[in-house]
Amino acid sequence: DVKVTQSSRYLVKRTGEKVFLECVQDMDHENMFWYRQDPGLGLRLIYFSYDVKMKEKGDIPEGYSVSREKKERFSLILESASTNQTSMYLCASSFGGPTYNEQFFGPGTRLTVL
Amino acid sequence: QKEVEQDPGPLSVPEGAIVSLNCTYSNSAFQYFMWYRQYSRKGPELLMYTYSSGNKEDGRFTAQVDKSSKYISLFIRDSQPSDSATYLCAMSNQGGSEKLVFGKGTKLTVNP
Numbered sequence: 576d577v578k579v580t581q582s583s584r585y586l587v588k589r590t591g592e593k594v595f596l597e598c599v600q601d602m603d604h605e606n607m608f609w610y611r612q613d614p615g616l617g618l619r620l621i622y623f624s625y626d627v628k629m630k631e632k633g634d635i636p637e638g639y640s641v642s643r644e645k646k647e648r649f650s651l652i653l654e655s656a657s658t659n660q661t662s663m664y665l666c667a668s669s670f671g672g673p674t675y676n677e678q679f680f681g682p683g684t685r686l687t688v689l
Numbered sequence: 690q691k692e693v694e695q696d697p698g699p700l701s702v703p704e705g706a707i708v709s710l711n712c713t714y715s716n717s718a719f720q721y722f723m724w725y726r727q728y729s730r731k732g733p734e735l736l737m738y739t740y741s742s743g744n745k746e747d748g749r750f751t752a753q754v755d756k757s758s759k760y761i762s763l764f765i766r767d768s769q770p771s772d773s774a775t776y777l778c779a780m781s782n783q784g785g786s787e788k789l790v791f792g793k794g795t796k797l798t799v800n801p
Contacts, residue, residue, distance in 0.1 A: 579732070615697070617793035618733075618777065633788075665732055675721050675740065675781075678789065680732030 578602070579681035581666050587687045594653040596684050598666030605671030607649035608678065609633075609641065612663040624649055625671060656688045692716050695778055695792025704801050708765040712778035712792045715759065719780040719790075722754050724763045727775045727794065736776070737763065768799045 582597035598607065608623040610633075620633030622641040630641050638660060642650045649668075653660055664684045670676040695712045702708055710724075720741055725733035737752040739745045739761075745752045751764040761780075765772055778792040 615793065617695075618791040620788065623788075667732075675738065677735050677738070680734065682732050683730075 579666055579668055579679050581664075581681040581684050583684050584682065585685050585687075587689065588653075588656050589689055590657060592653075592656050592688075594656045594686065594688075596651040596653075596664055596666075596686070598649045598651070598668075598681055599647055600649075600666075600668040600679070601647065602668065602670075602679070603646065604668035604679075605646075606669045606676075606678075607643065608667040608669075609639075609649065609651045610665045610667065611635070612665055612683070618665065621651065656686075658688050660686065661688045662686060692790050693778065693780060693792045696795055697793050699796040699798060701798045701800060702768055704768060704770060704799055706768050706799070708768050708772070708797060708799075710763040710765075710776050710778075710795050710797070712761050712780075713759055714761070714780060714790075716780075716782065716790075717756075717759065718782035721781040721783075722752070722761050723779040723781075723789070724750075724752055725777040725779060725791075727777060729774075733777055770799050770801050773798045 579600045609621045610618045624630045624643045640652045666681040667678040669678045693714045722739045724737045726736045727733040739752050742754050742756045749766045753762045775794040775796045777794045779789045
């Protein structure tokens with residue numbers, strides 16, 4: 576079974592704090608993704624990575640950075656958390672290549688910034 | 690016009706009903722079409738995947754793609770309370786699965 580795990584299910588942080596969200600997959604997938612999910616806005620892509628140390632901006636990268644030092648781990652970093660970053664954060668992974676490959680999602684981290 | 694439009698519902702049906710969920714899109718380059726199911730407090734999971742136009746059936750679920758109308762549908766026959774979830778359509782114009790564009794999701798409740 577493919578497993579994508581996220582470090583926390585619920586997280587509460589203060590405005591201005593640096594926040595790390597960790598994602599680990601155990602299927603040797605090349606691609607990893609970070610999304611945020613908000614009511615009325617759906618899933619929006621923040622960043623994705625094709626390979627170790629590779630990263631590409633998604634649709635809403637402002638205020639976020641990412642790190643991929645190992646193939647199985649993809650971290651999302653909020654350099655200075657703000658209240659408008661309160662959201663559900665979802666990590667996903669998939670095999671790479673030119674053909675369609677399913678994205679597998681983790682359970683999500685619900686982040687509240689006070 | 691948004692790239693992918695999906696009616697958020699909520700949609701409430703009695704057990705056994707046929708459910709129809711739909712998305713429209715504006716980007717004619719989309720070739721890969723997916724339906725994800727998301728239970729409350731869980732991550733989305735792939736339900737159906739279709740390449741280009743046509744129908745695909747899997748048990749009680751049927752996915753349809755009409756590229757000429759830029760319209761995709763998911764039908765659920767003999768709906769069950771366990772089908773209660775949010776259904777997300779997603780699409781991509783590339784062979785790889787990166788850069789999926791998601792609809793906002795339709796929340797479905799099937800009442801026993």
